Amino acid sequence: MVNEANIVYSIIVPTIGRKREISELLASIKEADIAIPYEILIIDQNADGFLENSLNEFLNYLPIKVFNVDFKGLSKAKNFGVLKARGEIVSFPDDDCKVFKDTFETGFETLNRGYDLVFGKCIDEVGDDTVLIFKKEPFELSTKNMMGGFVEATVFCRKKVFEKFQFDENMGAGTFFGAEEGYDWLYRILSNQESKAFFNPDIKFYHPPVVANKGDTSSLKRVFTYRCGTAYLCHKHKFLFKYLTRLYLVFFASIIYKIVDSRKSVYYAVEYHALKLGWLFSKKYL
Template sequence: MKKRRFSIIVPTYGRFEEVFEFLDSVTRQTYDNSLIEVLVVDQNDKIDLAEGLKKYDGDLNIKHFKVTVKGIAHAKNVGVKNATGEILTFADDDSKYYPETIEAANECFNTNPAVDMFYGKVFDRSANRNLIRNWKQHAVKITKFNYHHNYIAIACFTSIKLLFFDERFGVGTKYGVGEELDYLLQALDKQYEVYYTPLIDVWHPQVSVHLMTKEKVYYYAKGYGAICRKHRGFPMLWNLMVSSSFQLLSMLLFFITFRFNAAYTRYLAFAGRIKGYIEFK
């Protein structure tokens, strides 16, 4: 079995203990750690990670990059440009890997050499349940029509080296989201083979859209609309129409049942999509 070199890119801002908990999970990999490098792209002003990273000397090959430009897309690009591995992956600073995560990713590339990019799932092994999405139990070829429920950035593993994140999107920009979807759509535009597989799993705290502030709902929707405009064509126009119609109908349903707060949230999700699509250049 071919053993590939992996580069784990970890953009971080505002977290301390979680970063080291993630690194601890990397040290527990069943995969040969000498074939793993971790690129910590540090955007912090007040948190100092340098001393804590030293404790991994001899256990992990960690490259620590201090950057002054804020933005997750920029941070990921710093990692991509400095990565030396054959496979790149992007971890959240509050995620964790299971001991077999890297081993499973390597095996996926071994058994499917024509695939350029794999997306795994976010899963809680202790509770035996999916996190974030209801992940499928079978592999899926990802297209512009089915990506919605089959990808997540923190479980992306790719052999593509010359693919970069659009720094107009993502946390730290006016859109606040979208760099990971744009990255996937760029790969599809370039005719790369992209698959979801349930064989790769990572852990991340559960995220609920119901806990999002109204401001975040609006800006996330605005980012999605802008992405649809950037990749305009029938698939993304269709996706925008379907998702916008859903938000509009939900708004009307909540309104006539006197759930005005929920109706307003749906209005923001609808309006943000349209605004993002119209204003993106």
């Protein structure tokens, strides 16, 4: 087993409701090149015993620690994981992603060029971008150019960054404001101008594509919580132009699609109301 005093890297995996995917992630980590002492922290938000069979086959091969917590929330789980982490480098792969053989090696090499955070990209089985459309070339991130260059699930981050900047626990999966916690976190870091961040498209994670069937029940639930998160982000950082642009865009989309696609019309109507409610309710937390 790894001597805990020598651990350099902590892989923090918050998880809820996934068994097969956790097994696949751990299997991919087992096959990856990791040349430094590391640990895997599973922040388990499930009922007792839910992950037992998924984890048992790896406990003899991987340095896994399981923390059964009594709270729900992705951001809170990440912050909790950092407090428990022994490594000076941390990352937060999604519980439904997989890594490639060279993911960690490329991440460490990029981080050691003098950066405090480095981000990679998410791809599907054929190499196409998932989650978002990433920029093609590597670049240093700033508050003005960060779009297309980050997803927090791909980050390699020096733990010292968390001395000042934790994830906002009002945001992210498991909360009313169910998205944009990564944007908020990175924007605050880069606004401070003490940390350097970089995007390297050669750092790759497999992530299944998000199914975008606008109008079904799951898509309506997802867009509602996501856009409440968008409203919270815009209110918090005074992104009024960004907020109003999206608000009016989806308002007109909901009207236009009434003629040609009623399901999409409902989808954009839900998005419109979520933006308004998210802005209103965010006043309680800001």
